[in-house]
Amino acid sequence: MKQGDLVVRKSYGGDVLFRVEDIRSERALLKGTDYRLLADAPIPDLSVVRDPESTKATQQVRVKVNDSLRRMRQQREQQSVQIQSDVRLASQLQNQPYFEMPGKVLHLDGDGNYLRKSMQLYQTMQVPAHGVHAHESQMADLLYGLLPQVKPDIVVITGHDGVLKKQDDLHSLNSYKNSQNFVNAVRVARQYEKNRDGLVVVAGACQSHFEALLQNGSNFASSPGRILIHALDPVYIAIKASFTSIRETIDLSDVIHGTISGIDGVGGIETIGCCRIGLPRPKAVSAAGFIKNIG
Structure with a gap:
């Protein structure tokens, strides 16, 4: 067994597919390939996976992912149709083409592979996004410079987390691998913009301290x-916030149940959307993706 191998844990019935990040003595440091989980396990408990697509863990995740992406695209199509109908009914300029400005995302991720997948999805859904790969402990310091530089409408603070072994006090941040780091980053975001509708914050990873993240200023956690x-x-929620109109609040039930993990995985508070409609359509469309024609 070596660094980079795909493995499952025998003691957990092979429920999650991991990649070996490091080997220390007789234990391996593991990162989930589909789930934002950081774990370690004794090497004898690990089984190397040669064909990940054949595993039950991967197959189950793929079904959930495809369903979530399909729902996201359907909602986006329905939203575009509704926007066109609303703005034309509200305007005397019936034939005037409009344009759309979705909210801009700043995405900080503690995992480079997840960041690449996230940026690909933002691009596919035509969401303007700026991505940064950084260790969770560095995110708070980085945000001091990134927020005024990027000027996002939405910030995603994520990576890896997990409840430490033999920790029974789930109310203590000391019981989590990275929740304290996420809380520190959320606090910096709220120092930059105190209004939760002025900057939408999405924070956390696997098993993160949901209550602490909300109490310190996160909209979704x-x-x-x-x-x-x-x-x-976290990407699904950011996209939902980006394309929800500033005249509407993000539908909590819709966005939570639209995620792959569901209500036990993600929660949040009422939040106004970030998308704006404009008139007339500019002759030159922004190369950064801020403007998307809809009329």
Whole structure:
């Protein structure tokens, strides 16, 4: 067994697929390939996976991911149709083409592979996004410079987390691997913009301290049930916030149940959307993706 191998844990019935990040003595440091989980395990408990697509863990996740992405695209299509109808009914300029400005995302991720997947999804859904790969402990310091530089409408603070072994006090941040780091980053975001509708904050990873993240200023956070969350769950919420109109609040039930992990994985508070409609359509469309024609 070596660094980079794909493995499952025998003692957990092979429920999650991991990649070996490091080997220390007789234990391996593991990162989930689909879930934002950081774990370690004794090497004898690990089984190397040669064909990940054949594993039950991967197959189950793929079904959930495809369902979530399909729902996301359907909602986006329905939203575009509704926007066109609303703005034309509200305007005397019936034939005037409009344009759309979705909210801009700043995405900080403690995992480079997840960041690449996240940025690909933002691009596919035409959401303007700026991504940064950084260790969870560095995120708070980085945000001091990134927030005024990028000027996002939405910030995603995520990576890896987990409840430490032999920790029974789930109310203490000391019981979590990275929740304190996420809380520190959320506090910096709220120092920059105190209004939760002025900057939408999505924070947390697997088993993160949901209550602490909300109390310190996050709009959406993981994990109410201290469960594993999928790597794309924070991205799904950010996209939903980006395309929800500033005249509407993000539908909590809709956005939570639209994630792969569901209500035990992600929760949040009422939040106004970030998308704006404009008139008339500019002759030159922004290369950064801020403007998307809809008329």
